[in-house]
Amino acid sequence: MGYRINVNGEVREVEATPDMPRLWVLRDLLGLTGTKYGCGMAQCRACTVHIAGEPAFACQTAIAAVGDRPVTTIEGLSTDGGKTLHAVQEAWIALDVPQCGWCQPGQIMSAVALLGKTPAPTDEQIDEGMNGNICRCGTYSRIKLAIHRAAKGGV
Amino acid sequence: MERRQFLKVSATATGGMMLWFACGKSKGKQEPTGDGEAPQPSGEGADLNAWIRIDPDDTVTFRIADAEMGQGIMTAVSMILAEELDASWGKVKAEHAPSDSEKYGSQSTGGSTTIRQGWEPMRVAGAKARVMLVAAAAERLGVAAAELTTEASQVVHAASGRKLRYGELVAAAAKIAPPEQPELKAAARYHLVGKATPRLDTRAKVLGQAVYGLDVRLPGMLTAQVVRAPMMGAKPKKIDDAAARAVAGVRDIVTITSGVAVIADHFWAAKLGREALVIEWEGGDAGLDTAGVSRKLAEAVGKGVEVRKDGDAAKTLGAATKKLRASYEVPYLAHAPMEPLSATVHVHDDLCEIWTGTQTASFTVMKAAAILAISPEKVKVTTTFMGGGFGRRSQVDFVADAVEVARAAKVPVKTVWTREDDVRGGQYRPAALSEIEGALDADGWPVAWRQRIASPSILAALGPLKKGVDATSVEGVDNLPYGIPNVHVTYANPALPVTTWFWRSVGSSQNAWSVEHFLDELARLGGKDPLEVRRRLLADKPRHLGVLEAAAKAAAWGTPALAGRARGLAVHESFGSFVAQAAEVSIENGAPRIHHVWCAIDCGRIVNPSTITAQMESGIVYGLSAALHGAIGFEGGRITTSNFHDYPVVRMGDMPVIDVILVESTADPGGVGEPATPPIAPAVCNALLALTGKPVHRLPIKLTA
Ligand code: FES
Ligand code: FES
Numbered sequence: 001m002g003y004r005i006n007v008n009g010e011v012r013e014v015e016a017t018p019d020m021p022r023l024w025v026l027r028d029l030l031g032l033t034g035t036k037y038g039c040g041m042a043q044c045r046a047c048t049v050h051i052a053g054e055p056a057f058a059c060q061t062a063i064a065a066v067g068d069r070p071v072t073t074i075e076g077l078s079t080d081g082g083k084t085l086h087a088v089q090e091a092w093i094a095l096d097v098p099q100c101g102w103c104q105p106g107q108i109m110s111a112v113a114l115l116g117k118t119p120a121p122t123d124e125q126i127d128e129g130m131n132g133n134i135c136r137c138g139t140y141s142r143i144k145l146a147i148h149r150a151a152k153g154g155v
Numbered sequence: 156m157e158r159r160q161f162l163k164v165s166a167t168a169t170g171g172m173m174l175w176f177a178c179g180k181s182k183g184k185q186e187p188t189g190d191g192e193a194p195q196p197s198g199e200g201a202d203l204n205a206w207i208r209i210d211p212d213d214t215v216t217f218r219i220a221d222a223e224m225g226q227g228i229m230t231a232v233s234m235i236l237a238e239e240l241d242a243s244w245g246k247v248k249a250e251h252a253p254s255d256s257e258k259y260g261s262q263s264t265g266g267s268t269t270i271r272q273g274w275e276p277m278r279v280a281g282a283k284a285r286v287m288l289v290a291a292a293a294e295r296l297g298v299a300a301a302e303l304t305t306e307a308s309q310v311v312h313a314a315s316g317r318k319l320r321y322g323e324l325v326a327a328a329a330k331i332a333p334p335e336q337p338e339l340k341a342a343a344r345y346h347l348v349g350k351a352t353p354r355l356d357t358r359a360k361v362l363g364q365a366v367y368g369l370d371v372r373l374p375g376m377l378t379a380q381v382v383r384a385p386m387m388g389a390k391p392k393k394i395d396d397a398a399a400r401a402v403a404g405v406r407d408i409v410t411i412t413s414g415v416a417v418i419a420d421h422f423w424a425a426k427l428g429r430e431a432l433v434i435e436w437e438g439g440d441a442g443l444d445t446a447g448v449s450r451k452l453a454e455a456v457g458k459g460v461e462v463r464k465d466g467d468a469a470k471t472l473g474a475a476t477k478k479l480r481a482s483y484e485v486p487y488l489a490h491a492p493m494e495p496l497s498a499t500v501h502v503h504d505d506l507c508e509i510w511t512g513t514q515t516a517s518f519t520v521m522k523a524a525a526i527l528a529i530s531p532e533k534v535k536v537t538t539t540f541m542g543g544g545f546g547r548r549s550q551v552d553f554v555a556d557a558v559e560v561a562r563a564a565k566v567p568v569k570t571v572w573t574r575e576d577d578v579r580g581g582q583y584r585p586a587a588l589s590e591i592e593g594a595l596d597a598d599g600w601p602v603a604w605r606q607r608i609a610s611p612s613i614l615a616a617l618g619p620l621k622k623g624v625d626a627t628s629v630e631g632v633d634n635l636p637y638g639i640p641n642v643h644v645t646y647a648n649p650a651l652p653v654t655t656w657f658w659r660s661v662g663s664s665q666n667a668w669s670v671e672h673f674l675d676e677l678a679r680l681g682g683k684d685p686l687e688v689r690r691r692l693l694a695d696k697p698r699h700l701g702v703l704e705a706a707a708k709a710a711a712w713g714t715p716a717l718a719g720r721a722r723g724l725a726v727h728e729s730f731g732s733f734v735a736q737a738a739e740v741s742i743e744n745g746a747p748r749i750h751h752v753w754c755a756i757d758c759g760r761i762v763n764p765s766t767i768t769a770q771m772e773s774g775i776v777y778g779l780s781a782a783l784h785g786a787i788g789f790e791g792g793r794i795t796t797s798n799f800h801d802y803p804v805v806r807m808g809d810m811p812v813i814d815v816i817l818v819e820s821t822a823d824p825g826g827v828g829e830p831a832t833p834p835i836a837p838a839v840c841n842a843l844l845a846l847t848g849k850p851v852h853r854l855p856i857k858l859t860a
Contacts, residue, residue, distance in 0.1 A: 017403055020423045028378065028421035033370035034363020036542070037422075038493055039574045043799035046493065074363030082362050092361045096353045096765055099773055100225025101360030102367060102493040102542025127808040134799060136493040136543050137225045138776025140810045142769070 006068050007032065008076025018064035022056075023047045025063050026073060034074035034105050044134040046102065048109040049073050055113035074105035077112065088112050091150035099137035107133050111147050120151050200322075201329035203284035205258040206236060206277070213308050213322035215242045218252035221273065222264035222514045223356065224492075224544030225773070226828040227766035230354045231270055232277055234762055238347045239281025239340055241305035242321070249355050254516040254536035262538075263515040265549045265657060267730035267826020270762055274824050282337035284328075291328035292319045342760075342821075351765040356540070367540045368512035371499040373567040377406055379560045380425040380571060382432055383414040386439030386792040387581060387652050391415055395433040402428045411559040413552070418564050422571060440652045441792035448789065449484060451649045452588035456482075456609035459645030460623040462633050466641035468592075471603035475594030478603075479680050483591065483669035485854045486786040488584035490658055491802060494542020495577050496553040499569040500561035502527065507534045507558065508567075512541030514549035522551040523558045545777065546657035550582050578802050579794040583787055584658030585611045586651075587628070589669040594641075599681025600691065603641040606632050606669070610662070612648040613655045620648070627657070631666035631727060631833065636699055637674070637692035653789075659777055660832040663729040667833030668782075668840065668854065671725040675841040676850050685724050685841060686712055698757050698820075699726050702735035705755035705816045710737035720750065723841025725834040731825030732758040733818075736775070736834040738811070740842035747856055749779065749811040749839055754831060756815070759822035767827050771815045774831025779811075780804040782836035784855050 003014050007030065014029045023040075026032040026049070038046030040059045047058040050072040078085045085093070088111050098104045107130070114121060114129035121129065126144050135143070200210035208216040217236050223229040233249045236242070252259055285305055292310035293300040296317060304311050308321040342348075359365040384390065394415055396408045404424025409416050417428035472478055498511035500523075507527055513519045516536040524531040541548055557570035572580065587610035594603035612625035624646050626633075632644050658664060678688040686707050693699045703726045707713075716722055719741045726735040739751040754771045761767060784803040788795040796802045840851040849859070 017423075017427075024421055024423040027370075028423070031372060033366070033372070036493075037369065037495065039799050041574075041798055041800065044493075078362060082364070085362075089361045093353075093357055096357050096769075098225075098354070098357055098360040099227070099769060100493060100541060100543045101356065101365055104360055105363045108361065127810075131806050131808040134493065134804055134806060136491060136545075136777070136780075136804065138773040138805070139769070140776065140805075140807045141772050141813055143807070144810075 003063055004068060005063070005066065006070045008072060009070070016063050018062060020063050021059050022049065022061040022063055022066055022071065023058035026058060032073050032075055036102055036105055038103065038134065044103070044106070045110055045132040046106040046134070048106040048133070050109060050113065053116070055110055074109060077108065086112060087154060088115065088146070088150045090154060091146040094149060094154070095142050095146045097139050097142040097146050099139055103133060103135045107135065107143055111143070111150070115147065115151060121147065198323065198326045201325045203287055203325065203329055204280055204333065205252070206280045207240065207284045209321050209325040211322045211325070213243065213246050213320055215240070215247050215308065215321070217247065217249045219249055220252040220259040220262050221269040222538060222541065222544065222548070223251065224264070224512070224514065224541040224548065226770060227354055227763060228264070228269040229356060230352060231762045231766055232273055233355060234347045234352055235274065235277040236281040238345055239278045240285050241307065243308040244347060244352070246308055247355065251538035254520050254534070256517060256520070256531070262517045263549065265514055265546060267828040267830065270824045271731050271826055274760070278339050279337060282339055283333040286334045286337045287328040287331045288321055288324050290331045291324045295319065295324070295327070349761050349764070352763050353765070365540045367494055367542050368499070368510065369494055369497045369542070369571060371510040371539060371569060373499065373501065376499065376567040376569055377418050377564060378421050378425050378569050378571060379416045379418045380429050380573065381411065381414045381416045381556050381560070381576070382429050382434060383576065383580065384436055384439060386436065386441060387654065389436040389439030391434050392437040393435040398431040398433070399428045402431055407564065408432070409560065409563040411556060411563070413556050416556070416560045416570070418560060418568060426573070439792055443652060443789045443792045445788050445790070448487070448586050448651060449588070451651055452484065452586060452609045455647040455649035456588050456590050456607050459607055459609065459647035461644070462624055462629050462646050463642055463644040468603045468605045468641040468643035471641040472592055472594045472605060475603065477595040477599070477680060478593060479676055480590070480592045481673060481676060481850065481852055483589045483672065483852055485587050485665040485668070487586045487653060488658055488781055488785045489578045489787055489796070489802060490545040490547035491578060491804070492541070492543030492545055492547055495574055496547070496572040497569055498554045498557035499567060500557045501567035502558070502562045502565070505529065505533060509534065509554065509558070510537045510539055511554055511557070512539045512548055513551070513554065514544050514546070515551065518551045519554050522555050526555060526558045527562060545659040546661070547582060550656050552582065574799070575797045578797050581654035582656035583653060584664060585613060585628070585655040587665045589666070591669060591673045593673060593677045595677065595681045599683055601637070601639050601674070601677050601681070601688070604635065604637070604639045605643045607645045607647070608632065609647040609649050610665070611651045611653065611655055613657060613661070615648060616654070623648070627662045629666070630662040631729065632670060634728070635670060636696050636728065638694060639692065659774070660729055660829040663727060663833040664778070664781065667725065667727040668836040671727065671834065671837030672840045672844070672850060675723070675844055679844065689724070689726065698733045699728060701818050702726060702733045702755040702757050705818055706735035706737045706753045709753040709755065709814055709816055710739070712737065721842045721846035723838045723843070723845060725837035725841060727830070727833040729830045729833055732756055732827060732830040734830045734834050736838040738835065738838040738842050740839055740846060742846065742858065745858055747783065747839060747843055747858065749809070751812045751814070752835065752838070753814045754816065755818055756827070756830065757818040757820050758825040758827050758830070759820050760824045761817055762824060764817055767817060768815045770827040771831040772813050774829065775813060775835045776805050778832035778835035779839070782839055782854055782856055783809070786855055
């Protein structure tokens with residue numbers, strides 16, 4: 001079936017079966033490989049994107065269920081092709097958070113969503129808001145510091 | 156248009172699809188040189204040796220022959236090269252070297268060896284290139300090389316104030332014969348090595364631009380998944396693929412050595428296709444279950460061969476009045492790197508091209524050449540970034556599958572593993588059982604230690620074992636560091652039909668636990684403080700003691716913990732480094748809660764402190780996941796564990812505060828990727844012992860009421 005979808009401010013047309021998860025539409029049909037696969041069953045949040053501003057598991061969201069609601073991926077978080085970074089990305093760079101990096105797009109998308117709702121989160125709120133995102137490399141300590149840093153406007 | 160050209164074009168058009176990955180500053184952003192002038196690219200760039208390329212705009216590109224899987228070696232190796240080369244760090248880029256055994260020798264990463272083994276040759280490579288640049292400058296300026304110095308990618312003639320940029324010298328320098336034995340920088344002059352340095356790959360990873368194995372896309376590429384035997388050793392007897400072939404997007408179904416491959420347009424079609432396959436399997440061991448694994452270990456443990464014998468442990472144990480016996484068991488573990496495995500292969504025109512996140516380009520080449528019966532020179536491997544490795548990617552089973560699939564498909568195919576394929580795919584950290592007995596003297600100090608180990612061998616699959624002993628299964632015990640006069644160690648290799656492989660820190664991952672936890676049990680029996688016992692038994696082991704004292708001091712050992720909490724200590728040497736950890740633990744809702752970990756490491760010369768700190772945190776989290784949760788289960792010959800819901804790992808909410816102490820040392824660099832994993836399980840179990848009075852004899856930890 002043909003779908004018109006709105007990704008990072010662009011309308012794209014794709015051919016897909018209605019059950020195809022948004023994760024594979026992004027990665028395999030649109031070449032937006034910044035959104036990662038980790039489990040395919042809502043366990044790791046490596047696939048986190050924003051759908052109409054809300055964080056969502058791309059691996060659990062069938063293309064037919066998204067409609068034309070706007071989707072933002074890690075590639076769309078910064079503007080002008082990566083020249084202007086989101087404050088969360090800046091904090092991530094300042095604290096050198098990633099190790100292997102595979103979980104990081106999902107971590108960053110979750111952190112952006114968390115800060116959207118809770119602009120100055122406590123440690124406990126970060127624990128709660130980020131508990132869904134697995135990092136096998138164990139970057140959690142730096143992630144927590146980076147979220148506090150982004151919350152304080154980069155200091 | 157040539158395919159390679161096409162790839163470059165598509166890379167520019169879409170941004171996120173680069174097949175090679177530039178790290179650090181892009182070529183487009185030129186930085187002013189030391190004199191404040193923008194460099195004028197002129198002439199040609201050139202390679203000064205296998206690792207170093209310099210372009211006219213002064214960009215220095217380091218080709219890193221080892222694998223960057225998160226541990227930070229791409230940056231650390233670049234720092235070593237840049238230090239000796241006197242390259243301006245802002246102009247440094249790094250990328251994985253292509254497979255090339257002639258240039259790079261063995262390209263395999265494991266055993267925390269990159270910096271340990273690369274420290275000398277990478278310094279030499281950087282120094283050689285520097286000497287060549289200086290010689291080219293001497294010729295151009297008509298002065299003696301001895302009058303020239305280097306700094307920030309320039310050769311400087313102080314007497315005349317003249318400066319030449321590396322970018323303008325490189326073409327001439329490349330024609331100069333490299334010196335045999337260049338002089339290396341004195342450590343006192345280091346300005347990069349030893350300084351916390353941001354990783355070169357951070358920006359690409361934060362923008363979602365870094366290209367991993369699973370992100371590789373080639374024109375006309377298909378995607379495959381392989382249905383492997385549900386029981387190890389089983390083979391397909393009858394395949395009904397009619398329904399699978401009818402799935403939209405499924406292109407072909409082929410039988411390969413490891414199972415049945417569904418080749419499709421993309422991941423999702425391949426997944427739907429495999430779900431529609433009906434396969435009847437035959438063979439395999441249907442009798443295996445989790446309890447059966449324990450039984451096999453227990454049957455074997457008393458029948459081992461001798462590994463170490465000091466004094467007479469049996470006699471001392473026989474005569475002792477204060478003694479203890481305990482057994483320690485750990486299960487099989489999957490590596491579960493965050494990025495599931497994949498390899499993209501194109502077999503064409505007598506050539507095999509492979510793009511994959513591998514820890515071993517070398518074995519990948521050999522494996523592909525063997526499968527295709529072509530010479531290794533006909534196999535080209537491009538190593539991508541990898542979403543964790545932990546040892547899993549030093550096995551080449553996933554590449555072998557992909558090569559077989561691509562040979563059948565005749566077009567480029569990315570063969571991908573689902574998370575379930577990964578967790579059920581074997582190649583596990585072996586299960587292990589240790590039976591330990593210890594005796595104390597009249598004053599309560601340990602005087603005898605007997606440890607019998609049963610653990611299915613990893614090395615036996617690679618060749619005959621030396622004297623029947625798998626060195627990886629006994630590491631940490633055969634070199635038990637404690638000054639105990641009577642030590643006896645044996646090893647048995649029970650036959651189990653489960654494939655095993657190197658898992659972050661290998662045998663130390665279980666042996667540090669059994670040794671360090673049993674030592675605390677003995678200390679308790681003798682009425683001694685765990686730190687006191689270690690101080691006494693490690694009197695002639697200064698590096699063990701150094702980290703132990705540092706961790707104990709940071710944890711304020713000896714002062715009371717908060718109500719309901721207790722602290723435990725452990726120390727272990729592995730991969731050329733010494734790590735001690737103290738953990739502060741309580742019990743919450745019937746499970747251990749780890750509040751704080753203090754970790755001290757002596758890894759010799761420090762290259763990048765920022766990376767070492769990160770690797771300490773990483774190793775602790777990895778070891779903690781195993782200690783608290785990790786276990787592969789078996790039932791009726793099948794693996795019951797499949798994904799993160801039944802193979803849980805540590806999450807943000809479980810995280811302790813971690814403090815890392817880097818102990819200064821001038822010894823040659825030790826490893827940092829693995830040594831933080833072994834001590835965490837015993838540190839936590841020792842804290843639980845202090846808290847509850849009960850030891851933990853099986854991992855993962857299950858507290859009994
Ligand atoms: S891939 Fe979607 S939650 Fe793991
Ligand atoms: S950085 Fe490797 S999984 Fe998070």
